[in-house]
Amino acid sequence: MTEILYKFLDAEGGLLMLKNHNLQFTNATQLNDPFDCHPSLIDYSNACTREAEVWGKKLVEEVETSNAKNRRDDSWICSLSKNNNSMLMWSYYGNHKGICIGLNREKTKACLSTITQSIYIGALEMEVQYKDIVEKPDYFRDRLDFLKYQLSTKAIDWAHEQEVRFLLIEPWPASVPHHPAFVDYIGTHVFHDLSPDCFESLYFGGKVDEKTRKEIIKVAKKLNPNIKFYRMRLDPLAFRLKAILIEP
Numbered sequence: 001m002t003e004i005l006y007k008f009l010d011a012e013g014g015l016l017m018l019k020n021h022n023l024q025f026t027n028a029t030q031l032n033d034p035f036d037c038h039p040s041l042i043d044y045s046n047a048c049t050r051e052a053e054v055w056g057k058k059l060v061e062e063v064e065t066s067n068a069k070n071r072r073d074d075s076w077i078c079s080l081s082k083n084n085n086s087m088l089m090w091s092y093y094g095n096h097k098g099i100c101i102g103l104n105r106e107k108t109k110a111c112l113s114t115i116t117q118s119i120y121i122g123a124l125e126m127e128v129q130y131k132d133i134v135e136k137p138d139y140f141r142d143r144l145d146f147l148k149y150q151l152s153t154k155a156i157d158w159a160h161e162q163e164v165r166f167l168l169i170e171p172w173p174a175s176v177p178h179h180p181a182f183v184d185y186i187g188t189h190v191f192h193d194l195s196p197d198c199f200e201s202l203y204f205g206g207k208v209d210e211k212t213r214k215e216i217i218k219v220a221k222k223l224n225p226n227i228k229f230y231r232m233r234l235d236p237l238a239f240r241l242k243a244i245l246i247e248p
Helices: 011-020 050-055 057-073 087-092 105-111 146-152 156-161 210-223
Strands: 004-009 022-027 075-081 099-104 113-116 119-122 124-127 129-131 153-155 163-169 182-186 189-193 199-204 228-234 241-246
Touching: 004 011, 004 087, 004 105, 004 199, 011 022, 011 099, 011 210, 022 163, 050 057, 057 075, 057 146, 087 156, 099 105, 105 113, 105 163, 124 146, 129 156, 146 153, 146 163, 153 156, 199 210
Parallel strands: 129 153, 199 228
Antiparallel strands: 004 075, 004 099, 022 075, 022 189, 075 163, 099 199, 113 119, 124 163, 182 189, 228 241
């Protein structure tokens, strides 16, 4: 079965995404969770390496802390969800007046990857891990993928998002000559092109008005004539939403 990832947007943002058939990546320093990707998630205070013996413990700890800060500064994140019917997610994006776009996971990953001059360039994929405490693993003693830990660990308060992330590291167009993927770069955002067949489904919030719905359907069908449309409805038997297939 094809795996789908979901992008929640307000109606205006969703319309722009469909018209431009791209994904927006946001610099990690600009995310709404102040803990997100923060260097303080990891303990750099116990340097015990050969470099620490030569250069001094304090200097090595400062260098590694600075490297962690640079990792955050140089990372750009696109957040998607494995869930399309979260009541909270629909509330965040336009109070149920937004939309949710279903993207084919494998086709999206393929679009986010390329080979330039025999060098692989692409987005990293990470599923967010949710924690109820700040564990602060020891950088110098624990055996851990610290890049992944720093860039994909969040508080358990966010667990309802079921987030999957695509990450671009230092996606500066100047550093990737003739790279076709970077269609735009504005301030804290990078936009990466997607092929039309990535767009598999589209879900309308229960409060989307008819005029907006028709406008979005027109753009979506032009992008991918095979895209399926759904409307979110209240489940009369439980506190949850149900996706109902609709004919455009």
